[in-house]
Amino acid sequence: MKLTAAQLKEFDHEGYVFLPSVFSRAEADMLNEEAHRIFAMQREEVWRESSGVVARTAFAAHTYSEPYRRLGRHPRLIGPVEQLVDGKVYMHQFKINAKAAFDGEIWQWHQDYGTWKADDEMPEPRAMNIAVFLDDVTAANGPLLFLPQSHKLGALDAGHDLQTTSYPLWTLDREMVTKLAKRGGCVAPTGPSGSVLMFHSCLVHASPPNISPFDRTVVYLSLCETSNHIRRFKRKEWIAHRDFTPIEPLPDDCLADLVRDRTTRQAAE
């Protein structure tokens, strides 16, 4: 899978590109089921919301889950990202954000590269985020909000927010967010389960609480051009990875195969 010239131009101008239904419903459903199995695990990679009960995010699932190992090397994701950063990539961060029905809390306005620079000493924003929707994302269940065109400004001044949620984050102040939104607007890309959002590591984004009765599970792959790897190893290895080996994509049917294997096994049981 390759992005078209129009998509590359859109990404350059707006800071993101939305690709509806990149994965089939069956592929997304299998990943979703696996996500909930992981959220139920008691392990240090699985963080809870402030309440301490419901999962907020699960790190590094590609290192301990076969479906996520395959997603992390999927050609429908790796191919386009190689185009966008113009080179081979390694996995800098991998997380599954739960944003659970009723309980999913806010993510404040931030740039991911802000954290990667401040905490991990990543030299340049030659890195990307990919959001893979594992539930339908609607206006109702806490969609990701973007400030288009904000990626053009590099790393912006941020403060370290240790209070709002269970997850520490370098966040932008209201004055800056308002200024950027007046210039480029504020959008909430929504779409069916299996859709993909690719966005620049400097794009300012946030997401509101999910007060709806529907979950909004989204996987985030953060991919970095290999020569731009992080220089500082302050955060846990399962938060900011240190394996800079270029990712070799698997065949396109790597997830579909797994869906078929599971269906066959379930039928035999």
Place this chain on the structure above:
Amino acid sequence: MKLTAAQLKEFDHEGYVFLPSVFSRAEADMLNEEAHRIFAMQREEVWRESSGVVARTAFAAHTYSEPYRRLGRHPRLIGPVEQLVDGKVYMHQFKINAKAAFDGEIWQWHQDYGTWKADDEMPEPRAMNIAVFLDDVTAANGPLLFLPQSHKLGALDAGHDLQTTSYPLWTLDREMVTKLAKRGGCVAPTGPSGSVLMFHSCLVHASPPNISPFDRTVVYLSLCETSNHIRRFKRKEWIAHRDFTPIEPLPDDCLADLVRDRTTRQAAE
């Protein structure tokens, strides 16, 4: 202005009808400007968010503001509502909800009729809500969420929530909300400033916090068929009105006239 047969059928089936751009941008802008003048007033009808600073809701503005007096008798609102409740109506409640940029807090899942029955002894749900958008409402700025078809079930069991926000509300539990959403879905009608949402007093609704940098000001008119007037006067008169006189609509240009007057006056100054 009259609703079509298709709109009446949609309202009956879904519990709401969305009417885009009922008011012009100029009419909506004038009302919006007036809303912010009111939010800045120190009077008992203007309630603040829990923080105590930013306005949450302003009651009864139709009794102390000329633009809102006119909106409360506007034929584009009163005509359709008379069709929907099959009779003349009086103003049961009138409020402007601020849902301010960054600070606007949640409204939990509830039916308005639940409160009107429990607190005000309104005999039947022969009453309606009209939401008039004074800002563009998008997925990003805390849109109203509906559970379609939930209006068919009458008043549902509710608990009195005095904790979550500054405004006491009879709210539904998660189990009920989930059950209703699985049956009829969960939608977030969005549209430009000047649009109107008419919804049944038994329709279950909520709205998330507004974390965006854009305000989301919405006026709510709650209109009740005159013979169905409330029987109990427990709440303040400016929250649950006691004037059951049937509303006589003004001419269609009543707000446009005021826009023109203001423009003329400003030009002369």
